[in-house]
Amino acid sequence: MSISDYITFPTTFENYTWYKPLIVIIVTMFIMLLFGIVMMIITYLVGGIELAKAVFGGTYEGLNSALPILISDLILAAFIPSLYIASKIINYRPFSSYSSSWGGWNFKLYFKALIIPLILYIIYEGISCTISGAKGTSQVSILFLIVICIAVPLQSIAEEYMFRGFLLQTLGSWFKIPVLAIVIQAIIFALAHGYNTFGLLEVLVMGLICGFFVWKTNGIEVCSAIHTANNFTVGLFVMLGLHVSTSSPQLESVVGTIIFEIVLFAIMYLVGKKTNWFGEIPETV
Numbered sequence: 001m002s003i004s005d006y007i008t009f010p011t012t013f014e015n016y017t018w019y020k021p022l023i024v025i026i027v028t029m030f031i032m033l034l035f036g037i038v039m040m041i042i043t044y045l046v047g048g049i050e051l052a053k054a055v056f057g058g059t060y061e062g063l064n065s066a067l068p069i070l071i072s073d074l075i076l077a078a079f080i081p082s083l084y085i086a087s088k089i090i091n092y093r094p095f096s097s098y099s100s101s102w103g104g105w106n107f108k109l110y111f112k113a114l115i116i117p118l119i120l121y122i123i124y125e126g127i128s129c130t131i132s133g134a135k136g137t138s139q140v141s142i143l144f145l146i147v148i149c150i151a152v153p154l155q156s157i158a159e160e161y162m163f164r165g166f167l168l169q170t171l172g173s174w175f176k177i178p179v180l181a182i183v184i185q186a187i188i189f190a191l192a193h194g195y196n197t198f199g200l201l202e203v204l205v206m207g208l209i210c211g212f213f214v215w216k217t218n219g220i221e222v223c224s225a226i227h228t229a230n231n232f233t234v235g236l237f238v239m240l241g242l243h244v245s246t247s248s249p250q251l252e253s254v255v256g257t258i259i260f261e262i263v264l265f266a267i268m269y270l271v272g273k274k275t276n277w278f279g280e281i282p283e284t285v
Contacts, residue, residue, distance in 0.1 A: 006101040006218040007172030007181055015092040021170040027086035028079065028166075035078045043071055058194050060245040064136060064238055066144040073147065073155035080158050083166060098165040100219025109277065110221040116271060117229035117264060124260050125233050128253070129242040138241035148235035156227040160220045163189045164210050182211035194247050198254040205258050206230070209265045216269075217277055226268070 004012050010021065044052045047067065054062030055071045063069050087095040096104040129135075163185055171181035186207030190200045210223035237243035249257075271277075 003218055004101040005172075005178065005215075007168055007178040007215055008176055009097055009101045010093060010169050010173040011176075013093045013097070016173070017092075018174060020090060020092045021166070021173065024083070024086045024090050025166065025170075027089055028082045031082040031085055032075075032078055035082070036075055039071060039075050059247045060194065061247060063245050065139060066141060066147050066239075069235065069238075070143070070147045070151050073151035077151065077154040077158045079162050080154075083161060098161055098169070098220075100217075100221070102219055106219065106221050109217075109219070110225050112275075113222040113225035113268070113272075113277070114229060116268060117226045118232065120260075120264055120267070121229045121233040122236070125237050125243065128256065129237065132253075134242045135244040136238060136241040139239050141239075144235075144239045148232055148239060152231045152235050153228045156231045157220075157224045160210070160224040160227055163192075163207070164214045164220050164223050168211060168214060178215050182208065182215060186211055196248045198251050199247065199249045202249065202254045202257050202261075205261050209261060212265075213268070213272075216272070222268070222272070222277065226264070 010016050040052065040056060043055055047054075051068065051071075054065075054068040055075075063072055083098065084095045087093065087098070099105040167188060168181055168185045171184050172178055175181055186204055189207035190204040193200065193203045195203065206227075210226060213222040213226070214220055234243060234245065238245060
């Protein structure tokens with residue numbers, strides 16, 4: 001069975017024209033804006049101006065407790081249903097085509113790809129915290145467990161639909177050069193995060209790695225697993241009081257993280273080749 005290249009996949013649909021992705025994203029962003037306004041009102045009513053500043057302040061310093069993280073993650077996770085609705089309205093390609101060019105989302109591949117990065121991220125973060133010491137206070141609670149086990153994975157997958165799904169495919173359909181599309185989306189992915197220069201470089205490397213795995217697997221499941229593992233680990237260590245989210249990471253921590261990301265990339269690629277992630281046709285939904 002021949003599988004279409006995921007990055008240029010939109011051009012395979014009969015009703016595709018270059019401007020239709022622009023219409024889709026306008027509708028998607030409009031729906032998200034409405035949801036964001038509702039969430040902003042709810043946030044203010046629940047926690048007042050301080051909670052609203054923590055969630056909508058544009059920095060990561062406010063995202064060090066369960067409720068702000070939950071609200072922020074739900075707003076980002078709304079991209080998935082918003083894109084789904086927009087794809088139904090515009091109706092030039094199925095929503096499943098944003099997941100993969102195999103025919104939909106593959107849960108088996110996602111959970112299989114989640115194991116290695118999750119273990120390695122926890123080990124790396126544990127070593128980092130041992131060297132630098134605990135930076136926060138323990139906040140273990142049912143709400144925080146719900147956040148890191150449900151909201152964080154949804155937010156991580158939504159960002160993959162946003163950047164490695166919609167954006168990467170749109171760029172690929174315009175330029176027809178996968179490598180160029182991967183680089184551009186990685187730059188936009190980095191700039192979309194509110195970090196200092198060092199932090200943006202770290203996110204850029206992650207964007208390139210995720211873009212590569214999308215290219216090789218023809219879907220966003222593997223990169224979604226890597227993204228989930230990273231964000232889950234950060235949330236877990238914040239909950240345990242061992243980590244504090246910041247918009248201004250220091251050079252030494254960023255260098256260490258980039259080295260770790262490259263090592264993770266190599267391990268994931270070798271395992272992917274060994275287990276035929278890049279060749280088998282998975283069962284999709």
